[in-house]
Amino acid sequence: MIFNSIYIEEAGNKRLIVFSDRNNLIHSLANSKGKTTLLRLMLYSIGYSIPNTKHIKFENCKVESQITLDSGEVLVLCRESRDYIELKQNDSVVTYVLPSDEAALHKIIFKANYPELINNLLGIFYFDQEKGWTLLNRGVVIGSIRFNIEELIRGIAEIDCSELYRQKETKRQDLLKYKQMFSVSKYQETIDSESNNLAGESYNSLIDSKINQCKMRHNLLKKELSRIDKVLKENKHFRNFIGEIGLLVKTPNGDTIAVTENNIVGLNDAIDFLVAKRKLIATQYNQIQAEICKYEKERRFEEQQLSFFDNVETIADIFDKRISTIPINEVAVKKGIAKLEKEIAEINSKIKDLTRAANSVITPIFNNTRKYLTELGLDGESISEKYLFTSNLKELSGAILHKTVFAFRLACLLEVEKHLNIKMPIILDSPSGKEIDHQNIEAMIKILKRDFSENQTIIASIYEYDLININKINIVNRLIE
Numbered sequence: 001m002i003f004n005s006i007y008i009e010e011a012g013n014k015r016l017i018v019f020s021d022r023n024n025l026i027h028s029l030a031n032s033k034g035k036t037t038l039l040r041l042m043l044y045s046i047g048y049s050i051p052n053t054k055h056i057k058f059e060n061c062k063v064e065s066q067i068t069l070d071s072g073e074v075l076v077l078c079r080e081s082r083d084y085i086e087l088k089q090n091d092s093v094v095t096y097v098l099p100s101d102e103a104a105l106h107k108i109i110f111k112a113n114y115p116e117l118i119n120n121l122l123g124i125f126y127f128d129q130e131k132g133w134t135l136l137n138r139g140v141v142i143g144s145i146r147f148n149i150e151e152l153i154r155g156i157a158e159i160d161c162s163e164l165y166r167q168k169e170t171k172r173q174d175l176l177k178y179k180q181m182f183s184v185s186k187y188q189e190t191i192d193s194e195s196n197n198l199a200g201e202s203y204n205s206l207i208d209s210k211i212n213q214c215k216m217r218h219n220l221l222k223k224e225l226s227r228i229d230k231v232l233k234e235n236k237h238f239r240n241f242i243g244e245i246g247l248l249v250k251t252p253n254g255d256t257i258a259v260t261e262n263n264i265v266g267l268n269d270a271i272d273f274l275v276a277k278r279k280l281i282a283t284q285y286n287q288i289q290a291e292i293c294k295y296e297k298e299r300r301f302e303e304q305q306l307s308f309f310d311n312v313e314t315i316a317d318i319f320d321k322r323i324s325t326i327p328i329n330e331v332a333v334k335k336g337i338a339k340l341e342k343e344i345a346e347i348n349s350k351i352k353d354l355t356r357a358a359n360s361v362i363t364p365i366f367n368n369t370r371k372y373l374t375e376l377g378l379d380g381e382s383i384s385e386k387y388l389f390t391s392n393l394k395e396l397s398g399a400i401l402h403k404t405v406f407a408f409r410l411a412c413l414l415e416v417e418k419h420l421n422i423k424m425p426i427i428l429d430s431p432s433g434k435e436i437d438h439q440n441i442e443a444m445i446k447i448l449k450r451d452f453s454e455n456q457t458i459i460a461s462i463y464e465y466d467l468i469n470i471n472k473i474n475i476v477n478r479l480i481e
Contacts, residue, residue: 001109001424002068002456006042009062013480019458020471021068026460027474034479035460036129039429040142042458046077047085047098047105048122051143055479058082067109070422075109111420117155121424123147124413129429129460133402135409136393149388150355152412153365156419157358161351168347175340178333185330191320207299214292221285228278235271362388364418365411372407376443380407399435406431406444414451425456432463442466 005018017038026035037053044050044058045065052058064078076088087094087105096105103118112118123141127133131140137149154161250256356362366385373380378400388408396404410426417423426448432441445465448457459465 001070001422003042003425003458004066004068004074006038006045006066007062007064008041008480010056010060010480015480017473019456019473020469021456022453023467023470024456024458025465025467025470025472026458027464027472028462028476031462033475033477035475036429037479038473038475039126039427039458039460042427043122043126043142045079045085046109047079047096047102049082049099049102049144069109069111071111110424111422112155114155114158114160116151117416117419120147120152120155121416124152124409124416125424126427127405127409127429127431132429133405133431133433136396136401136405137388137390137408139393149412150352152416153358153361154355156361156415159354159358161354164347164351168344171340171344171347175337175344178336178340181328182330182333182337184326185328185333188324188326188328191324207295207302211292211295211299214288214295218285218288218292221281221288224281225278225285228274228281232271232274232278235274356389361415361419365415368411368414369408372410372447373404375447376403376407376440378403378407399433399437399440402433402436403440403444410447410452423455425458426452428457428459428461430461431459432461 002021003019004021005016007016008014026038028035032055034053034055037055040050040053041056041058041061041063042065045063046067050058059082062078062080064076067075067077069075073089077085078088079085082098084098085096085105087096087108089108096102103115106118106121107113110118110121112121122145123135124147126141128135128142131142135141135147138147141147153159362385366388369388370380370383373383413424413426431444441463445467448455449468457467459467
């Protein structure tokens with residue numbers, strides 16, 4: 001990919017800048033003239049969410065870039081808003097809504113498919129003057145755009161972890177809920193310690209509990225009374241039936257006698273027992289009814305008392321009263337949190353293992369990193385492949401960090417270009433840092449001349465560089481004059 005030109009229009013001022021397909025130097029005699037603004041506008045013009053500089057608000061600009069892809073196809077991208085961009089391709093114009101369509105647009109520009117690769121491309125070909133020379137394997141490229149070596153490797157190796165990410169996000173959302181529940185349980189403890197403020201609500205809850213218990217007992221006694229009444233009714237019908245049919249039985253001595261309700265053994269005793277039991281249950285039933293009435297009367301009285309304060313009750317008071325009644329098992333919540341954290345850690349481990357197994361990508365990046373470090377005067381032989389994934393990002397500083405970043409990201413660029421079969425522009429904003437001497441710069445330029453001679457190079461600086469056939473773009477007072 002090559003930037004052919006960029007047209008910038010702001011507040012009636014216009015400027016067209018044409019680039020060489022190889023080496024370009026955006027130059028001014030002093031800082032703060034607009035070099036960084038131009039680089040950022042170039043990236044802004046191809047759809048990136050790039051922050052403004054103090055010189056120009058990008059949303060007030062119209063920018064139009066013409067780029068040539070490695071296939072020879074020419075694209076024109078016109079952006080007049082942060083919200084959308086127009087792509088002119090093969091006599092057709094397509095509008096892309098930003099930032100939602102950014103990946104789709106960059107898929108066309110860079111001929112890349114995997115989202116994790118597309119999302120990390122800017123971090124390998126653009127070195128921002130503020131963040132770029134301290135960004136090693138993960139961190140901020142510019143603004144909200146980030147770089148992550150693990151994602152880049154998975155994108156190059158075409159390792160699809162989307163299902164694992166989906167599972168992880170589901171569990172992460174569940175974990176968030178559990179942690180919120182735990183916070184509620186801790187807040188409930190605070191509320192309990194200030195129980196005077198919630199006395200009315202707590203008392204009402206106690207009454208409700210007693211009423212519910214009484215009603216349960218009341219229903220059981222009611223069912224028992226109905227059962228006894230049914231049995232007594234059936235026994236009465238049985239007595240009448242015996243009397244009506246005139247049933248006769250013969251005794252052992254040969255006598256014949258009539259069967260009546262009075263000579264059936266145990267019948268009257270059974271009936272007397274049921275009658276007595278019914279009296280006892282009826283007494284209990286009436287007592288329960290009286291208790292229910294008493295508690296309901298107490299509850300109505302309490303509600304009347306509390307309603308007096310309704311006009312001065314704050315939202316916070318209402319919240320406390322409601323939250324205090326939510327049943328939360330703190331022990332169960334803690335177990336849930338621990339379980340989810342373990343499951344998320346296991347998913348992260350699976351993703352890590354898949355990434356670290358991509359040796360066909362990792363080994364070339366490491367070998368080239370070590371080669372470039374050695375050429376830049378650093379001890380490349382002292383590092384291992386694990387260094388690509390280091391989290392110890394504060395151990396380097398100054399010129400060592402500057403050169404390490406340069407070596408690391410150029411090594412990544414080589415591997416991406418091999419995978420995509422393209423050449424990407426190399427955009428360097430102020431590569432001559434405060435602690436970088438002339439010798440270091442010469443070593444960096446030597447690598448660019450040798451290994452990236454077919455790449456378009458765009459450097460913004462107040463210094464001159466020993467590059468072949470360099471196209472010099474001068475900024476005198478302001479980018480657009």
